[in-house]
Amino acid sequence: MNIPAKQPNNALELIVGGYSETGKREINQDAFAVKIPTSYTEKKHKGIVASIADGVSCSTKSQQASHTSVTQFINDYYCTPDHWGTKLSAGKVLNSLNTWLYQHGNNDQIRHDGLITTFSSVIFKSTSAYLFHVGDTRIYRYRNSQLTQLSKDHSRTQYGNNTVLTRALGMDSHLEVDFQTTDLQQNDLFFLSSDGIHDWLSKTELAKHLASLAPEKSNAAHFETLAKTIAQNALDNGSTDNLTCLLLKVKSLPVVAVDELQKRLTQLTIPPALHEGNEIDHFQIKKVIHEGPRSHVYLAMDKWSKLFFILKMPSLNFSDDLVYLDGFSKEQWVGRKLSHPSIMSIMPKVDGSPFLYHICEYIKGITLRQWIYDNPNPPLEIAREIINNIVAAVRVLQRSGMVHRDLKPENIMISNDKKITIIDFGTIKIDSLNEISMAPTSEQPLGATDYIAPEYLNEGFASSASDLFSIAVIAYELLTGHLPYKSLNSQSLSRARKAQWKYRPIKQFRADIPDWIDLTLQTAAHPVLAQRYNAMSEFTQDLYTPNTKMLRSREHAPLLERNPVKFWQILSTLLFFTALIELTLLLGD
Numbered sequence: 001m002n003i004p005a006k007q008p009n010n011a012l013e014l015i016v017g018g019y020s021e022t023g024k025r026e027i028n029q030d031a032f033a034v035k036i037p038t039s040y041t042e043k044k045h046k047g048i049v050a051s052i053a054d055g056v057s058c059s060t061k062s063q064q065a066s067h068t069s070v071t072q073f074i075n076d077y078y079c080t081p082d083h084w085g086t087k088l089s090a091g092k093v094l095n096s097l098n099t100w101l102y103q104h105g106n107n108d109q110i111r112h113d114g115l116i117t118t119f120s121s122v123i124f125k126s127t128s129a130y131l132f133h134v135g136d137t138r139i140y141r142y143r144n145s146q147l148t149q150l151s152k153d154h155s156r157t158q159y160g161n162n163t164v165l166t167r168a169l170g171m172d173s174h175l176e177v178d179f180q181t182t183d184l185q186q187n188d189l190f191f192l193s194s195d196g197i198h199d200w201l202s203k204t205e206l207a208k209h210l211a212s213l214a215p216e217k218s219n220a221a222h223f224e225t226l227a228k229t230i231a232q233n234a235l236d237n238g239s240t241d242n243l244t245c246l247l248l249k250v251k252s253l254p255v256v257a258v259d260e261l262q263k264r265l266t267q268l269t270i271p272p273a274l275h276e277g278n279e280i281d282h283f284q285i286k287k288v289i290h291e292g293p294r295s296h297v298y299l300a301m302d303k304w305s306k307l308f309f310i311l312k313m314p315s316l317n318f319s320d321d322l323v324y325l326d327g328f329s330k331e332q333w334v335g336r337k338l339s340h341p342s343i344m345s346i347m348p349k350v351d352g353s354p355f356l357y358h359i360c361e362y363i364k365g366i367t368l369r370q371w372i373y374d375n376p377n378p379p380l381e382i383a384r385e386i387i388n389n390i391v392a393a394v395r396v397l398q399r400s401g402m403v404h405r406d407l408k409p410e411n412i413m414i415s416n417d418k419k420i421t422i423i424d425f426g427t428i429k430i431d432s433l434n435e436i437s438m439a440p441t442s443e444q445p446l447g448a449t450d451y452i453a454p455e456y457l458n459e460g461f462a463s464s465a466s467d468l469f470s471i472a473v474i475a476y477e478l479l480t481g482h483l484p485y486k487s488l489n490s491q492s493l494s495r496a497r498k499a500q501w502k503y504r505p506i507k508q509f510r511a512d513i514p515d516w517i518d519l520t521l522q523t524a525a526h527p528v529l530a531q532r533y534n535a536m537s538e539f540t541q542d543l544y545t546p547n548t549k550m551l552r553s554r555e556h557a558p559l560l561e562r563n564p565v566k567f568w569q570i571l572s573t574l575l576f577f578t579a580l581i582e583l584t585l586l587l588g589d
Helices: 039-047 061-077 086-105 203-211 220-236 258-265 322-336 368-374 379-397 454-459 465-480 513-525 538-542 549-554 562-586
Strands: 013-020 029-033 048-055 118-124 128-134 138-143 148-149 155-157 164-167 178-183 189-193 243-252 283-291 295-302 308-314 356-361 410-412 420-422
Touching: 013 029, 029 061, 029 243, 048 061, 048 189, 048 243, 061 086, 061 118, 061 164, 086 118, 086 128, 086 368, 118 138, 118 243, 138 243, 138 368, 148 203, 189 203, 203 220, 220 243, 258 322, 283 308, 308 322, 308 379, 322 356, 368 410, 368 465, 379 410, 379 420, 379 465, 379 538, 454 465, 465 538, 513 549
Parallel strands: none
Antiparallel strands: 013 243, 029 048, 048 118, 118 128, 128 178, 138 148, 138 189, 155 164, 189 243, 283 295, 295 308, 308 356, 410 420
């Protein structure tokens, strides 16, 4: 068992103890493992992992399968990037592990002799537990004298009361894992077991054992003794299987007081507005690029290397705004963690500097906003190339478990060769940081209202589909110079949330754009989340190739939906002639 280094008093701490024995079997096909990182940073970003597995008894490789699963899962999980969320990290590792077990298990001619095992894992991170489960090993939680089974057995009973697994690692090329999260409370006790334990002990018996853990007996030695006692009880009750169980008690949870959080976020000084020729640390300001209510941006030269950088500094207006300052802090984290040509890099801060600002990569080019001004009504093939490059950049964020939430032309740089770079990360939602953040969150959407999706504007919920909505709005504006919906920028948030989302057909502004392109943009920018594309790749594909299925659906739609402009033109013409006929009849009388 790893012994962690001394941690802060308010860090996540667990008491752990487990036991496994062969029982009445010839070999022990069960396995369990726990890792408590010795590094505080690793524990904070990746948490504490506990796993249990039970190899299927009909296979001679069951021991290899169970042992490989628990050890490889833990090793690979801690190797995943910090910016991946827990679900993304564990999910990728489990899928990879399942593929390996399935392929190596199927090398044999004997189909029932595969590398197949049940698997259950709990990842303790910050104030939450993340549960991953497949098979019939179990995860219980004992809280306030109540024992609750959190996992569901993936098995069915056949003739003679024989139990058969319906899901397991290595059983099939496609893996379906149960995933859930639950909050943690101090003194929560988690109990993981194989069927050699829980099939032979009633829930009442298990609860009685767990209740026997008095506070003064809360150490690893007592936990291991209790685990052994529980296994012996199951054996005495007639268990014929291997016996494995694991106990994990939450000793303490991380808590950040508001004053501590404020001190951390405000310990650096926000610089005053700078002018050409001013200096900060070893940078000299060469040009003021932007001065706004939220931030100031400058072109600066490093006096040591003679290289140019972009310096971004928060506005003094936000010196006490913890939500804004937390976002500014996350922005640097993103710029340093993601290494990709389409994502602006942010350099490490100057050692010992008392100032709060970002040192950003200098990107040659102009904002997409300026490009739209300079290139009204661009050819479709050029616009398509730009849109495709924007999607590629956003997918870098998507693959890392991030949602931008504020995609707009001002936050995108474009070079002469149409290369796209995203330059603003202050509003990004990062799964991995959200799991450990104690900072307050904004009740208002953080992006520009003309570009953010309705579900984020109204409910505060943002996903990759919300970023797709923003991309579609940008694409529409790129082609026409107009927005697909009436602008909401000048409205208050309460009024914007009551807006009627009426899509304006692109032919109102450009008659040369094909209907199928308009239909593609309308689908991607649909105000109802469920009506949008499921993947960004579907959107880009339909930008190049007409989607015949959607076109047929459009053909059968009422004229008012297919072409509202034409509908009102025809209706107006009919009303005009109706009025003319009525007037003629009146004059005739």
